[in-house]
Amino acid sequence: MAPINANDIVEKNCLVTQKVLPEIGSDCNGNEKTGYSYETLVETANFLLSRISEKPNIGIICGSGMGSYWKEGSLAESITDGVRIPYEDIPNFPISTVEGHHGQLVFGHIEGVSVVAMQGRFHYYEGYPLWKCCLPVRVMKLLGVKILIATNAAGGLNPNYKIGDLMIVRDHINMMGFAGNNPLHGPNDERFGPRFPPMNKAYNYEFRKIAKEVAKELNIDHIVREGVYTCLGGPNFETVAELNMLKMVGVDAVGMSTVHEVITARHCDIKVFGLSLITNECITNYDQDAEANHEEVLDVGRMRQEMLRKYVSCLVKKFSQADPDAP
Ligand SMILES: O=P(O)(O)O[C@@H]1C[C@H](O)[C@@H](CO)O1
Numbered sequence: 312m313a314p315i316n317a318n319d320i321v322e323k324n325c326l327v328t329q330k331v332l333p334e335i336g337s338d339c340n341g342n343e344k345t346g347y348s349y350e351t352l353v354e355t356a357n358f359l360l361s362r363i364s365e366k367p368n369i370g371i372i373c374g375s376g377m378g379s380y381w382k383e384g385s386l387a388e389s390i391t392d393g394v395r396i397p398y399e400d401i402p403n404f405p406i407s408t409v410e411g412h413h414g415q416l417v418f419g420h421i422e423g424v425s426v427v428a429m430q431g432r433f434h435y436y437e438g439y440p441l442w443k444c445c446l447p448v449r450v451m452k453l454l455g456v457k458i459l460i461a462t463n464a465a466g467g468l469n470p471n472y473k474i475g476d477l478m479i480v481r482d483h484i485n486m487m488g489f490a491g492n493n494p495l496h497g498p499n500d501e502r503f504g505p506r507f508p509p510m511n512k513a514y515n516y517e518f519r520k521i522a523k524e525v526a527k528e529l530n531i532d533h534i535v536r537e538g539v540y541t542c543l544g545g546p547n548f549e550t551v552a553e554l555n556m557l558k559m560v561g562v563d564a565v566g567m568s569t570v571h572e573v574i575t576a577r578h579c580d581i582k583v584f585g586l587s588l589i590t591n592e593c594i595t596n597y598d599q600d601a602e603a604n605h606e607e608v609l610d611v612g613r614m615r616q617e618m619l620r621k622y623v624s625c626l627v628k629k630f631s632q633a634d635p636d637a638p
C-alpha cells in the first residue's frame with residue numbers, strides 16, 4: 312500500500328494557499344509563540360500516518376475518567392486492532408501531566424469505524440498555551456478526521472443535574488476568550504481555516520439529535536441532559552461567587568477543557584459533538600460543607616466507564632452513518 316501523506320488529505324479542502332509561516336509563530340511583539348507552522352504539523356501527521364494503515368474518520372478526546380486512564384473496559388481500551396503511540400514518541404507533541412490522563416494516541420476501530428482516540432488531553436493549567444493544548448486537533452485534521460467527539464468531566468451547576476449524569480453540549484461560553492485568550496490568536500493560516508470563523512453552530516445539530524435518540528434506545532435518557540458548558544483556566548476549582556456568576560449567565564456545567572479544542576476543530580471544519588460527565592455538584596452556597604476534588608472526578612468516571620463506552624461506541628457508529636453534509 313502506498314504511504315499516506317497528510318498534504319494529500321487536506322489539499323482538496325484548501326481554498327487559499329498562504330505563505331509559509333515561521334516554524335513557530337509569534338505575536339505582534341515578536342515574543343510570544345502562537346503555534347507551530349502547517350508544515351511542522353504535516354511532519355507530525357506524516358510520522359503518525361507512517362505507523363498506521365488506515366486513516367481515522369472520527370477523533371475522540373477522552374476526558375478525565377472517561378477512558379483517559381482507566382484501562383480495563385474504558386472506551387480507548389476497547390478499540391480493536393489498536394495501534395498505541397505514546398505522546399512522548401510523537402514529534403512536536405506535548406506530554407500529558409495530569410493524574411488520570413494516560414498520554415497516548417490509540418488508532419483502530421470502534422464498531423468497524425476507523426478512529427483515533429486521545430487517551431489524555433492537554434490543559435491550560437499544565438502550563439501549555441491554548442494553541443498547544445489544541446495541537447492534536449489540527450494533527451487529527453491532517454490525518455483525515457472529519458468528526459470530533461470531545462468528552463470531559465465537569466461540575467454540575469444546573470440544580471437539576473445529578474452526579475453521574477451526562478450532558479450533551481449544546482453550546483459553550485468561551486470565558487477565557489473574553490479575556491483575549493484564544494487558540495486561534497496569532498497569524499492565521501488559511502490552510503487550516505478562515506481568520507474569523509463563525510461559532511454559532513459549534514456543536515453539530517444532527518449529532519445532538521442522534522445522541523438523544525441513542526440515549527433513548529439504550530434506556531439512559533433519564534440521565535442524559537443537554538446544556539451549556541464553560542471552561543475556566545484552572546487548576547483551582549471555582550469559588551462560590553464565581554459559580555453563582557456563571558449560573559446567572561446560563562452555564563450548566565463547568566470544566567477546564569474542551570472549549571478551545573472545539574474552536575480549533577470548527578476553524579478547520581471538523582464537525583463536533585461534545586459530551587460532559589457530571590462528576591461533582593458545584594457548590595453555590597456558603598453553608599455547604601462539601602469541596603470539589605479530583606479524586607471524586609476520577610471515581611465518578613470509573614463508575615460510569617462501562618455506560619460511557621457503550622454510549623460513545625453507538626454514537627461513533629451512528630455519526631459515521633449520518634449525512635456528511637448536515638450542518
Ligand atoms: O480533561 P477534563 O476536562 O475531562 O478534566 C477535568 C478538568 C480537570 O482537568 C480535572 C479536574 O478534576 O477534570
Ligand code: HPA
Binds near residue numbers: 464465590593
Ligand atoms: O467542578 C468542576 N470545575 C471545574 N472543572 C471540573 N472538572 C470536573 N469537575 C469540575
